[in-house]
Each structure stands twice: as structure tokens, then as C-alpha cells.
Amino acid sequence: MPLTPEDVERFESARPRLEALAYRLLGSVGEAEDAVQETFLRWQGADVEAVRVPEAWLTKVLTNLCLNQLTSAxxxxxxxxxxxxxxxxxAGDPMLGPADTAVQRESVSYAVLxxxxxxxxxxxxxxxLxxxxxxxHREIAGIVGLSEAASQQILHRAKRHLDAGRPRREIDAAAARRVxxxxxxxxxxxxxxxxVELLTTDAVAIGDGGGQVPARTKAFEGATAVARFMRGLFKPAAAKRNLVGGSPEVYLTSANGGPAVxxxxxxxxxxxxCLEITDEGIAAFRNQVNPDKLRRATGTWAAGDHGKPLFHAF
Known part of the structure; x- marks a missing residue:
């Protein structure tokens, strides 16, 4: 049976939440959008009149699609x-989703992703979830097909894994901007x-070029190695300008709720x-330069007013 306008509107009203959920699960805009579109196709093919709680139904379908996607990813x-x-x-991208609490903001931070x-x-x-x-946990168990006790145990295990890699105590936004x-x-x-003075001793710098833009295949590790890399990165060179099509304008902004250049x-x-800044200094630089992963950022950037750049790189 074809969807009624009300059925379509019911899905579209849920789309922003579904996209935010899929992005957190997959870490990829394209994959998140594909998962949400596939969820719509499932909604289109379902007996929607028999669906008692559309939000729960949609969340379960989307989550399980993402679980399959994560396995293949x-x-x-x-x-x-x-x-x-x-x-x-x-900043300003609706796919960032809920950010009312510190836990919600942390769950979409670039470091935690x-x-x-x-x-x-x-x-x-x-x-x-x-x-x-x-x-x-009662609802999560139903969504992912586990017992409530298993859901609680899995959450505890997930937090333990994440805590092992989390940085030292972070600093507030104003202080981070100064750094x-x-x-x-x-x-x-x-x-x-x-x-070197601004970095932690075990600082790292990671770049993702996706094979399209030159990027080191392994992270730079240690304050001295990272500092040398950063010095070279901002050193003017015609080859760099040719690679990106000009001299980039550099802005200080926010990405995934944290400081970003x-x-x-x-x-x-x-x-x-994206910079990870702690009370001991800058702990990590995560540089995204893969053009395929910057299309959404370009669209978001075009929709805002950012004033004058800090300077021109290269």
C-alpha cells in the first residue's frame, strides 16, 4: 500500500534524529544518509498502519542496518x-544531533568518534543509543536483539574501552581557543x-587523505616529531598550492563540538x-583532507558567515 502524505511526514519528521544516530554509529555522512534512505524504503514497504510506535520501529530498523554496515566497514x-x-x-550541522548534555556532546566529538x-x-x-x-536498556535490548542484562554489560565494556583511550582532563572552550x-x-x-612547548610529550598527528591527497600512512608520534611535521605543514610551497588549487584561507572554528582549523x-x-586539547597541552591533531569526506563540510561552510581568515597558508 502506498504511503499516505501523513506517513511520509511522519518519517521526514524523524529523519534528523535518524541521521544523527546513523552518523554517530558509522562516522560517515554518506553511509549515514544511505542507511537512512534504506530505512525509508523499509518504511515504504511496511504495513505502517500496524506499526504501533513509529519512532521505535524506525530506530530498530536503522540501527540494525548500521550494525550490518559496521561489520562490512x-x-x-x-x-x-x-x-x-x-x-x-x-558547527551548525544538524547531523551533529543532540548536544544538551556533556555526555551527548562527547559522544559526537571527533576524538570519541x-x-x-x-x-x-x-x-x-x-x-x-x-x-x-x-x-x-530495556528498549536497547529490543532494538539490537539482546537481553537487558547483556545491554548493560556491553555498555560497561564499551565505556571501559573508550576510557582507556581518552585524553587527560580537557579544558574549557575559551582556553582551548587561546591554545x-x-x-x-x-x-x-x-x-x-x-x-613543542604547546604539545604533550606523547602528542600524535594523524592524517586521512584516502589515497587522493598525500598523507602519511602512519601517525607522527611524540612532541618533537609532531612539531616538525606541523612546521613543515604550514611552510609555504608552490607544490602545496598546486595540489589544493590555490593558497588556502585559514580559519579557527569548531568541528564536532571541539576546536578545529x-x-x-x-x-x-x-x-x-581537529585538535584534542588537554590541561597538559595539545594531545592530538586529526587532519581530514580526503576530498570525499569534506563535501558536507563545504556545504555547511558555504551556508555561514565566517568573517576574514586568520591568514593564508602556503
Whole structure:
């Protein structure tokens, strides 16, 4: 039976929440949108009049589609060229989803999305459903096909895995912004020693070029190695300008709720650098330069007013 306009509207009203859930589960905008579209097709083919609670039905269908996607994604990422990082979402993107509590904001942070790659599909699903969307374990059990006790155990295990990789105590947004400004000043000065002072001793720098943009296949590790890399990254060079199609404008903004440096060439986002800042210094740089993972960021960027750039890189 074809969907009525009311049935379509019921789904469309749920779409933003479904997209935010799928993004947290998959870390990819394209895969999240595909999962939501497949959920709509399932809705279209269902006897919707018999669905007692549409929100629960849609959530269950979407979550299980994402569980299947996560299983296959693991195999694909084993053959991915270089490091794999999630797709960043800039401030204002509705796919960021609920951000009313500290736990909700943390669950979509770039650092935690990266750490969630260590979880099993079920661990990730239970963690996201509970921490980001507040589902009780009784409902989570029904969504993913587990017992309530198993859901509780899986959440505990997921938190333990994530806690093992979490940074030291983070600092507030205003202080983080000052640190990023100091970092940019040091990086453009060309003085490695200034950069080292801003980093933790075990700082890391990871880049995702997806085989389309040059990026080191392994992370830089340690303050000195990271500082040298950052000094070279911001050093002017014609080859870099040719690679991205011009001299990028550099802005300080927010991605996934945390501090980020965005590089833009003629309105096109060519790089998003997400920084992980603790009370001991900058602990991590996660650089997304894969063009396929920056299309959404470009669209979000075009919709906002960002003022003048801090400077032109390269």
C-alpha cells in the first residue's frame, strides 16, 4: 500500500534524529544518509498502519542496518589507503544531533568518534543509543536483539574501552581557543621549539587523505616529531598550492563540538584539522583532507558567515 502524505511526514519528521544516530554509529555522512534512505524504503514497504510506535520501529530498523554496515566497514577499512578518520561536521550541522548534555556532546566529538572504531558493532550501538540518545536498556535490548542484562554489560565494556583511550582532563572552550591561536602563531613562525612547548610529550598527528591527497600512512608520534611535521605543514610551497588549487584561507572554528582549523580555497573546504586539547597541552591533531569526506563540510561552510581568515597558508 502506498504511503499516505501523513506517513511520509511522519518519517521526514524523524529523519534528523535518524541521521544523527546513523552518523554517530558509522562516522560517515554518506553511509549515514544511505542507511537512512534504506530505512525509508523499509518504511515504504511496511504495513505502517500496524506499526504501533513509529519512532521505535524506525530506530530498530536503522540501527540494525548500521550494525550490518559496521561489520562490512571493518573489512573495507583494512584495505583503506593510510589512516581512516571519521568525516568531520562543522558547527551548525544538524547531523551533529543532540548536544544538551556533556555526555551527548562527547559522544559526537571527533576524538570519541575515532576511539569508537575500536569497539565492536554491538558495543558501539549500545553506547550511542544509551549515552547520546538516552534509551533505557530495556528498549536497547529490543532494538539490537539482546537481553537487558547483556545491554548493560556491553555498555560497561564499551565505556571501559573508550576510557582507556581518552585524553587527560580537557579544558574549557575559551582556553582551548587561546591554545589554538598560540599553536597557529607558533606553526607559522617556523620555530619548532615554540610548537613543542604547546604539545604533550606523547602528542600524535594523524592524517586521512584516502589515497587522493598525500598523507602519511602512519601517525607522527611524540612532541618533537609532531612539531616538525606541523612546521613543515604550514611552510609555504608552490607544490602545496598546486595540489589544493590555490593558497588556502585559514580559519579557527569548531568541528564536532571541539576546536578545529579549517582550510578553504575559493569556498571549498580542503582540510579540517581537529585538535584534542588537554590541561597538559595539545594531545592530538586529526587532519581530514580526503576530498570525499569534506563535501558536507563545504556545504555547511558555504551556508555561514565566517568573517576574514586568520591568514593564508602556503
Amino acid at each position: 571493518r573489512a573495507r577499512r583494512e584495505t583503506y589507503v593510510g589512516e581512516w578518520l571519521p568525516e568531520p561536521l562543522l 575515532t576511539l569508537m572504531e575500536r569497539l565492536t558493532p554491538h558495543e558501539r550501538a549500545v553506547y550511542v 544509551r549515552e547520546a540518545f538516552g534509551y533505557p 589554538v591561536e598560540e599553536f597557529l602563531a607558533a606553526a607559522t613562525s617556523g620555530r619548532t621549539e615554540l610548537l 579549517v582550510a578553504v580555497v575559493e569556498g571549498r573546504v580542503v582540510g579540517v584539522m
